[in-house]
Amino acid sequence: MSRSTFAPRGSVAEIEQGTAFAPKLDEAGLIPAIVTDEADGTVLMLAWMNAEALALTIETRIGHFWTRSRNRLWKKGEESGNLLDVIEMRTDCDQDAIWLRVRVRGAGVACHTGARTCFYRAIGPAGTLGPMADAKDRRP
Amino acid sequence: MSRSTFAPRGSVAEIEQGTAFAPKLDEAGLIPAIVTDEADGTVLMLAWMNAEALALTIETRIGHFWTRSRNRLWKKGEESGNLLDVIEMRTDCDQDAIWLRVRVRGAGVACHTGARTCFYRAIGPAGTLGPMADAKDRRP
Numbered sequence: 001m002s003r004s005t006f007a008p009r010g011s012v013a014e015i016e017q018g019t020a021f022a023p024k025l026d027e028a029g030l031i032p033a034i035v036t037d038e039a040d041g042t043v044l045m046l047a048w049m050n051a052e053a054l055a056l057t058i059e060t061r062i063g064h065f066w067t068r069s070r071n072r073l074w075k076k077g078e079e080s081g082n083l084l085d086v087i088e089m090r091t092d093c094d095q096d097a098i099w100l101r102v103r104v105r106g107a108g109v110a111c112h113t114g115a116r117t118c119f120y121r122a123i124g125p126a127g128t129l130g131p132m133a134d135a136k137d138r139r140p
Numbered sequence: 141m142s143r144s145t146f147a148p149r150g151s152v153a154e155i156e157q158g159t160a161f162a163p164k165l166d167e168a169g170l171i172p173a174i175v176t177d178e179a180d181g182t183v184l185m186l187a188w189m190n191a192e193a194l195a196l197t198i199e200t201r202i203g204h205f206w207t208r209s210r211n212r213l214w215k216k217g218e219e220s221g222n223l224l225d226v227i228e229m230r231t232d233c234d235q236d237a238i239w240l241r242v243r244v245r246g247a248g249v250a251c252h253t254g255a256r257t258c259f260y261r262a263i264g265p266a267g268t269l270g271p272m273a274d275a276k277d278r279r280p
Binding site: 005006016017018019020021032034036040041042043045046055058059061088089090091092093094097098099111112113115118119120121122123125127128129130132139 | 145146156157158159160161172174176180181182183185186195198199201228229230231232233234237238239251252253255258259260261262263265267268269270272279
């Protein structure tokens, strides 16, 4: 599957109501992908996919992304063993975002800091950050 | 609260482990915000915030965004009444994404199509789209 296998962007009705997958990539050729834990809905990370990562994720049902810091294709967990098994994959109304519901293999850790989720800090009313009340979502 | 009230970007350790909120906005001055239903974890939408929307959301605990199609500040639900009450607000390790856990007011609908969630279609193994098995997540 390559970029050319995705459908061309059609009318608004086709994009919003159709069955053709016509993802809208941004100027850099990327689309944001929200990754949640299929067991409890926790958002684990927000990552980016290029057309190749998107096609590989659809084909293999394992999460692939494009790392903007290292500027390369990234099979998440390729080194740590914490691969993402995709239970369900969705797109949104205008097909410019992806949602992956996953089960994390290995240690079950999604964040490079060792935390289960990258979202381990709350933004308080005063605009400062604090650890999550729930210990499972704290940075270890 | 204005852009200047956010902390400057510090060292990696400060950004990942600190209590100072130093959001990284992209070249367009925007940061992606994931919105989930606090009751069941469903991802309702992915939207974008500029510094003003971010500050207003922190201050008022009601979801504010920047609409890229209309190019203006957007108090989500200002017309429909489906305002987003923010139950919890988080940021991620590198502070370049926001997660809002919300309760949707009014009809409880987040998508402009009338669906509860913008993510009302699954991407199948063959790369085509289909409605969600769960009726509550289908486009009406």
